[in-house]
Amino acid sequence: MYELTISLDPRAKSPLYEQIYGYIKQEIQSGRIRSGDRLPSTRALCRHLDVSRSTVELAYEQLLSEGYVEAVPYRGYFVAQLEGLCHLDSGRSEILHEQRKISEKKYEYDFTPNGVDLKSFPYNTWRRLSRECLSDDRAELFRLGDPQGEYGLRNAICSYLHQARGVKCRPDQVIVGAGSDYLLMLLIMIIGNRHKVALENPTYRQAYRLFENLSCEVCTVDMDKKGMMVDQLTASGADIAFVMPSHQYPLGIVMPIRRRLELLNWAYEKENRYIIEDDYDSEFRYKGKPIPALQGYDSIGKVIYKGTFSKSIAPAIRLGYMVLPDPLLEEYRRKCFYLSSTVSRVDQLILRKFIEEGFFERHLNKTRALYKGRHDMLLSCLKEMDAEFSVSGENAGVHLLLHFNEGISEEELIRQAAEEGVKVYGLSEYFVEEDRRKKEKGAVILLGYANMGEDKIKEAVHRLEKAWGQNRKQKD
């Protein structure tokens, strides 16, 4: 038995029992008290330290509950077998914080096409739902859930897609996953990588890179004003077409119904052909009737529909979904049955409540109105602007494009804007074969407005006018 010489400080911040507990714990961790050793009885220790017995009991209880000490009936308290015990001095971690070199120029205004307005994120609702989800003692939420995603969430997504996007699906066709990239990886596991995947050019280059990294054969197919050219697609020999018919990224083209049907016919012609429809920001539309998803026209199961809540709720909600046609659903079950879901059940439950209790709808309507205001402001400011360009892609999404006449390069336009503190984006970085289009036509600049208030937009366009006005003057 030990004589524990603990110097207690009754005026310390931490209560006495914690001081006792802390001391003994440290003695055990350091090896000064060894496993199997018997601790003094609570009675002996309270007398020795001149504290109340309940104080010592509290300390011992804490040690017991943490597994440092074991109680043996009629014999006393013994230090537990602690070989392999990890003692973390997390507080004293010596590892220095990584030094990240932030060499990026600071801009006053950033027209990023990937922005999302987070000020409108319904933070309080999300927090409340999160609290609700964890409020009952729902230990089952920490068990492994359904590999496809919880049924309730899939059902909610299904109803939403049906009503808002005309997607025809059942909850059992929906697979929930941690983000768009993961779902594409999963898809390639389902269909295998012995495919040639055709993407639009320019396109969402991340998808291109991903297919490439997964060892698929990849190619690009040019677009006309209606979207991917189907004859070129056929000629490419591809069997998978990756398209964004509702709002092409980055060109902003909305594929008309005729082209959609042509694309579907292409898929119908051969058994192994599929279309991946990436409906990444279909929530935002400002003009014309909404066109239902391509998936809704598909009668024989050729379209793999995918979407995400990153744009419509927040980027850090790592949650996307994929709707598989029946033949691929079978493949999924056969090949990937063993893969656990990548999204925590708590997060799935929060999102389900967010949708089912009407918050998602409200949030969408609110951000839609917000983005429309910004969209209208940007358009009207651009109209008044004294510079030579035409606008496209303005009917949907959260960015638009400025097409400049020949004579000035994209780099030059970006540089001029940067000098005025405005970050703008060139179209060329979206091309896979980079130099092709640039040579053909004039420069194209992307302006995203999701993350910029109306006043800011006004100011930023004014700066752009200053930056780009000189080009006209030089010519005059």
Place this chain on the structure above:
Amino acid sequence: MYELTISLDPRAKSPLYEQIYGYIKQEIQSGRIRSGDRLPSTRALCRHLDVSRSTVELAYEQLLSEGYVEAVPYRGYFVAQLEGLCHLDSGRSEILHEQRKISEKKYEYDFTPNGVDLKSFPYNTWRRLSRECLSDDRAELFRLGDPQGEYGLRNAICSYLHQARGVKCRPDQVIVGAGSDYLLMLLIMIIGNRHKVALENPTYRQAYRLFENLSCEVCTVDMDKKGMMVDQLTASGADIAFVMPSHQYPLGIVMPIRRRLELLNWAYEKENRYIIEDDYDSEFRYKGKPIPALQGYDSIGKVIYKGTFSKSIAPAIRLGYMVLPDPLLEEYRRKCFYLSSTVSRVDQLILRKFIEEGFFERHLNKTRALYKGRHDMLLSCLKEMDAEFSVSGENAGVHLLLHFNEGISEEELIRQAAEEGVKVYGLSEYFVEEDRRKKEKGAVILLGYANMGEDKIKEAVHRLEKAWGQNRKQKD
């Protein structure tokens, strides 16, 4: 302007303003009030409906905040441009709940080797941390975070691995991802799939399937009592070895230091060779000194170390980690820089606090003591049991193995146990080439005890004695 004929019910559950709001919202959604239409002024409507003005104002405010209605100064309230508006009747969803056929037999006792005790999950702590993380108005948590995982969490994991497992790493080598499977997918994207991967036989079959699905060449290498046989590994022509040195699954072998060094030497011999060390349940050890991770012995960057919190905290915490050696870290940055993290920042922050504030350590010590109790109980009950088998794999992990003499098949043992309401698991399902081992030797049964209390274990072993005792009697 409309005459809104709303029949209000003052005795209804929902307040008057909500009834007004609900009515107008529905009229807008159904298209009976069209976009651009002006709503009655609040004054006119309150008079018309005979309610207080603030009631109407509340209703309008709600409609405004949800974007159904726009306020135009000096002119009034107008129905917003709502084309593309999604109206979800989530409450009235017609989709029927999937009918899952649960044909599984119900067992009173289940010795699953994949169990985790969730009763000891520190639910209240987790909830409190979760509330803390969301308590300040931390909108930045909903922005996209670091693709590798948040620095703070990686730092905490790094300290833990260093102290508890002897892993030598810096936070920038750690990649956080949504579960073990995802991290393996990511790894294959980093190293490419033109590899031959060797796994132990028997092994964690999920990993085998995953490599197969990712179009890697896969093979198995036999084990002796020290683990994977290195000469067979060399002969296999594989360049990636997937091993579980700390506690092989399912055999429970702890690879001795000599074999570890042999394995490392194998990797050192050729430039493209790597070892994947899956340290899936190293937290639980009952006998002998802990052997540090293989990674800690590696001096030139040949070991990819991976682990998860599924076993040590809870399966639904979809969070694992991978430590990349420097050469692969470069590859990761070159090839996968564009992939966003698959884990939400909120979850990462909760886990970071859980580790840094000492809860993880306490939880580990607590479950370790808990599992040790169950382990000891199971062992002592088995010793008293009147049946012919020997025990192995009992020094670590949360399951052990019973080796039976020849003369009785695995299927028969499982069936006999099932008749007594006890589910046990056969080793043969862990073999990739299934029939090989079964022919050679006697049956092997796995008993997992993580998810069964000590009393239950006692009862279950009693049942097993009843089930298997007959075999001896028959022979007598």
